[in-house]
Amino acid sequence: xxxxxxxxxxxxxxxxxxxxxxxxxxxxxxxxxxxxxxxxxxxxxxxxxxxxxxxxxxxxxxxxxxxxxxxxxxxxxxxxxxxxxxxxxxxxxxxxxxxxxxxxxxxxxxxxxxxxxxxxxxxxxxxxxxxxxxxxxxxxxxxxxxxx
Numbered sequence: 349x350x351x352x353x354x355x356x357x358x359x360x361x362x363x364x365x366x367x368x369x370x371x372x373x374x375x376x377x378x379x380x381x382x383x384x385x386x387x388x389x390x391x392x393x394x395x396x397x398x399x400x401x402x403x404x405x406x407x408x409x410x411x412x413x414x415x416x417x418x419x420x421x422x423x424x425x426x427x428x429x430x431x432x433x434x435x436x437x438x439x440x441x442x443x444x445x446x447x448x449x450x451x452x453x454x455x456x457x458x459x460x461x462x463x464x465x466x467x468x469x470x471x472x473x474x475x476x477x478x479x480x481x482x483x484x485x486x487x488x489x490x491x492x493x494x495x496x
Contacts (some may be wrong), residue, residue, distance in 0.1 A: 352464065353401040357438055360455065361397025364462055373411065373461030376441060378453050385452045386445040391425040394441050394459055402433040407467045410441055410460050421447030424460060431462075 354363060357379075364374030378384075379397025386392050402408060410429030416422040425442035441460045445451050453459060 350403045350406075355399045355401075356397065357399055358397035362456060363398070373463050375413070375458040376410065376439060376460045376462050378455055378457045378459050380453065380455050383452050383454050385450050386422065386443060387450050388445050388448050391442055391444040392453075394443055394453055396439040396441065396459075399436055399438055400431065401436060402431065402464065404433050405466060405469060406433055406464055407431060408439075409463045409465065410439070411463060413458060413461055416459070420451050421445060421449075422451050422459075429460075 352364075356363075361379040362377040364376055366372075366374055376396050376398075378394050380395060384392050384394065400408065408431035410424055410431065412423045422443055422445055425444040429441065431439065439462070443453065443459060
């Protein structure tokens, strides 16, 4: 994998950081001038103060931090954020409060995790038929599952 180029847009911005050698996610931290309280059901955009340059064919994906999601109901508003290789703007994380309690984000708080992945970019080919499989067009629940 290539190096990840990071530009600090604000001098107080924290660089993305893996917490352990086994971590695949880089923590993204809030870079804000004032605390932001997210009321139940609300969504707020939280700046990170950084921009990145990914090489062509790579993408960065913004996921929830499990502690924020499970313990506080704070999750990315769009479930998973996608940062394309040609985007050079600030990484902004939309956070939604799914709990019944207000949650306050402070400058420097770890708000999400970023995972970088190589992405296939196949050419699109229109066809009249697709190959048959055991499942074929079987939809939701077609392979079995939990019975009640």
